[in-house]
Amino acid sequence: MAFSSPRFLIFLVLLLLVLHLVPGRDTKKRLLALASCLFYAAWDWRCLGLLLLVSAIDYTAAWKIYQSESSKVRRLWLWTNLGSNLGILSYFKYTNFFLENSAGLLREFGLDAPVLRLVLPAGISFYTFKAMSYTIDVYRRELAPCGSWLDYATFMTFFPELIAGPIVRASVFLPQLAREIGPTVYRLKEGFNLFLLGLVKKLLVADQMAVIADAVFDSPGVWSSLTVWCGLAAYALQIYCDFSGYSDMAIGTAKMIGYDLPENFNMPYAAASITDFWRRWHMTLSQWLRDYLYIPLGGNRGSQLQTYRNLMVTMLLGGLWHGASWNFVLWGGLHGIALVWHKLWVDATKGRMIIPHWAGWVLTLSFVTLCWVPFRSTSWESTRVIFGKLFFIGNARGVEWYPTWLGIYGAVALAAHLIGVRVISSRRGSVEAKPLGRICETLGCVLVGNAMTGPWISIGKVTVAGVFVIALIMLLVFLLAPMNSNPFIYFQF
Amino acid sequence: MKVISVQQARERRSSEGVYFRRTWGTLLRIALGLALALTSGELLCRQLFFSPSVFDRQEGWVFAPGATVVCRTEGAAKGHWDEQGVRRSVSSGGLNGRPILVLGDSFTEAIQVDDAAVYTAQVEQIISRAGIPRRVLNVAKSGNSLADYVANAARYRQMFDPIWTVVQIGDLDCGREAWDENGPSFMMDPIEKSVGTKEASYVDPRDRGLLRALGYEASIRSALFAYSIKRWQNLKEWWLTEPPMFNATRAKLRGGITEREDYPVERELEMLVEAYSNRLTILYTTPFYSPTLSQPASEVDMRLEAFARSKRISVVWLSDMYKRMAEESVAVSGFPNSRPFKGHWNETGHKEIAKLLAAELIRIGDRDGIF
Numbered sequence: 130m131a132f133s134s135p136r137f138l139i140f141l142v143l144l145l146l147v148l149h150l151v152p153g154r155d156t157k158k159r160l161l162a163l164a165s166c167l168f169y170a171a172w173d174w175r176c177l178g179l180l181l182l183v184s185a186i187d188y189t190a191a192w193k194i195y196q197s198e199s200s201k202v203r204r205l206w207l208w209t210n211l212g213s214n215l216g217i218l219s220y221f222k223y224t225n226f227f228l229e230n231s232a233g234l235l236r237e238f239g240l241d242a243p244v245l246r247l248v249l250p251a252g253i254s255f256y257t258f259k260a261m262s263y264t265i266d267v268y269r270r271e272l273a274p275c276g277s278w279l280d281y282a283t284f285m286t287f288f289p290e291l292i293a294g295p296i297v298r299a300s301v302f303l304p305q306l307a308r309e310i311g312p313t314v315y316r317l318k319e320g321f322n323l324f325l326l327g328l329v330k331k332l333l334v335a336d337q338m339a340v341i342a343d344a345v346f347d348s349p350g351v352w353s354s355l356t357v358w359c360g361l362a363a364y365a366l367q368i369y370c371d372f373s374g375y376s377d378m379a380i381g382t383a384k385m386i387g388y389d390l391p392e393n394f395n396m397p398y399a400a401a402s403i404t405d406f407w408r409r410w411h412m413t414l415s416q417w418l419r420d421y422l423y424i425p426l427g428g429n430r431g432s433q434l435q436t437y438r439n440l441m442v443t444m445l446l447g448g449l450w451h452g453a454s455w456n457f458v459l460w461g462g463l464h465g466i467a468l469v470w471h472k473l474w475v476d477a478t479k480g481r482m483i484i485p486h487w488a489g490w491v492l493t494l495s496f497v498t499l500c501w502v503p504f505r506s507t508s509w510e511s512t513r514v515i516f517g518k519l520f521f522i523g524n525a526r527g528v529e530w531y532p533t534w535l536g537i538y539g540a541v542a543l544a545a546h547l548i549g550v551r552v553i554s555s556r557r558g559s560v561e562a563k564p565l566g567r568i569c570e571t572l573g574c575v576l577v578g579n580a581m582t583g584p585w586i587s588i589g590k591v592t593v594a595g596v597f598v599i600a601l602i603m604l605l606v607f608l609l610a611p612m613n614s615n616p617f618i619y620f621q622f
Numbered sequence: 623m624k625v626i627s628v629q630q631a632r633e634r635r636s637s638e639g640v641y642f643r644r645t646w647g648t649l650l651r652i653a654l655g656l657a658l659a660l661t662s663g664e665l666l667c668r669q670l671f672f673s674p675s676v677f678d679r680q681e682g683w684v685f686a687p688g689a690t691v692v693c694r695t696e697g698a699a700k701g702h703w704d705e706q707g708v709r710r711s712v713s714s715g716g717l718n719g720r721p722i723l724v725l726g727d728s729f730t731e732a733i734q735v736d737d738a739a740v741y742t743a744q745v746e747q748i749i750s751r752a753g754i755p756r757r758v759l760n761v762a763k764s765g766n767s768l769a770d771y772v773a774n775a776a777r778y779r780q781m782f783d784p785i786w787t788v789v790q791i792g793d794l795d796c797g798r799e800a801w802d803e804n805g806p807s808f809m810m811d812p813i814e815k816s817v818g819t820k821e822a823s824y825v826d827p828r829d830r831g832l833l834r835a836l837g838y839e840a841s842i843r844s845a846l847f848a849y850s851i852k853r854w855q856n857l858k859e860w861w862l863t864e865p866p867m868f869n870a871t872r873a874k875l876r877g878g879i880t881e882r883e884d885y886p887v888e889r890e891l892e893m894l895v896e897a898y899s900n901r902l903t904i905l906y907t908t909p910f911y912s913p914t915l916s917q918p919a920s921e922v923d924m925r926l927e928a929f930a931r932s933k934r935i936s937v938v939w940l941s942d943m944y945k946r947m948a949e950e951s952v953a954v955s956g957f958p959n960s961r962p963f964k965g966h967w968n969e970t971g972h973k974e975i976a977k978l979l980a981a982e983l984i985r986i987g988d989r990d991g992i993f
Contacts, residue, residue, distance in 0.1 A: 135857065608663065
């Protein structure tokens, strides 16, 4: 069930009602775990078994690691667990990629590369990383293993973040299991605001931009160069609003239930350097890669060359995590090169601001936007054609299309960015705000802001402006949203 | 019984009064906020999509007499319709005699383009300059199919007395859509094994109870209400196409229409030709081409071609024009706020179609001398 579908909304309302009516913390947790399993099985019931298997392996391995005093045994259990998690992920996600790339070699021996008809279990990349972080934290003695299989199952199957993150660590989630869950007025208000914000981003912005981006990327050779630029800009807006919109809906849903999930985005398109971008974009993934890949590889503790190597390896694997395609590896590699280059730059300039902040912003946004080309393209050929069109190499002519919606959303995004950055930077953590300020904040938050700006309606007080904003947004979603099943982009990873 | 002091009683009455004021205050704020949102929504809908419609017992929902239709969801245009349901002419005058009637569906209704841009208005101008000063009446209605044109032929003759008729159809108009019982449709007589037409059984919403009657009144007065009804239909269709539970990875679209194996296309076309006394031109819209799509000719396309050749029926084929424009990378359909080569004809498409249709009418005029 996609979060933006009517079926999910009914599921959520029923779940909240049940959690409200049913007494007992443990009973609520069991019901939540059951609902999460039902949610996941709604995609494909076969995949639920795999999720539970992975959970059982991790739960057992963590306890074995914790109980053993021998470092050899502990390490053995850790590597067994990591091997099983990565093995399962690799089998479902990378087998065909490996076979396709080996096809040439196999043909030399007169063999045909087989093609396995594998279903990619939804969310496998996300829950695999979640599971690995748990066992690694237990191994590092940063976390005690979960005492209850029910609690661990609740953590692993928790549906709001199961399919497409945020990647929640056990150290963040497990302590929250001690609290009483279920909707309260406060949780509903906070959660609903975030959920609505995400829904707006997804239905009103991302899905509208998808029409443009899909048309351009699916047949890049057809369009003129300027139209391809429009398609790229549309995709940049689409992927941000789609993914951050999903994250907002996930965090909002979790809040309504009673759990707090970490933020995943912090105005990434406001970044003035590539390093800053990766501190703001898909934060839970970049933090995971930093803590479980980059630092274990050595981080920046070795020589400069070793640091750059570690950065490149992290980014290349990060790219590959997104999908079994050389396009994703290219995307990761480009970002890796940019990060290395930025590190060189900072070292050479000793951290001084040589270029103005706005220039850094323009350069970063331009680079990030161009890197979306391999990320979105369907093939190498398509990537080549698009880059050719973007830089007016070869045939720049084609069908001219200057989408109205892109112009509107682009202008609103720029205005919202300027307003949002001002409002957010001037706030002193205050919950209350004047109606106009709140509307500006909402506008800023919708496209480039994030959920950290607090509730729209102040707690305990209903205002005309607040009701107007919420009612108008819901009306706009109903009137303008494309009424079709447009899956979230990150569901495919 | 608990006894309270006078002071306590006063305090309780005071707090109850405060609670009462707070509750009503909150409700009033909610009502005001909602009213503002609904008003904004109404203003937005009137700018975005507003088609003042009324219910006609013979034709179902039609544009209200003298209606101005606003469409900015696809294209950006305002169209005008007169009391007889004819798209307003942009000619300055001097057109007399029996008119040329143009029938069609949403493609000819063309709410996405202004009155002057519709191909019927342009045909009127072109043939007038070529010495055929006849009015070209556009009575197209969205959702029409071949069955509608056959069923309404007598009524159109009585209302407009056309000298010639142009009928815009595509392959689906001869097939599935012409057998859809939600409007006038073809039907197969099981005993005679012949094809006949069946009148639509339109039920006036005002006769379906108080709630429907109130809904009717709201929909003809409020753009927001009318557009919301349309969106509600879209939402129901979306619900039907959601992937099946527990099997989304092997999803098939649910719903859909059961196709007959074979439509009596030739008999349908014969009925059309007879209904208009063989004084008609078919404006045929499929197969469609775009830079990314080369749609092969369907069975209906080929059967129409064979029929038209054998009966010497005037047909304007658009497929060559589509191909040519696709090769020149010019979109004949789609708008900046939709997508090129998808949806309805844009201004360029209407202009090209007008040229082709006008040329055919001039050729017929020269050949038969009827205009």
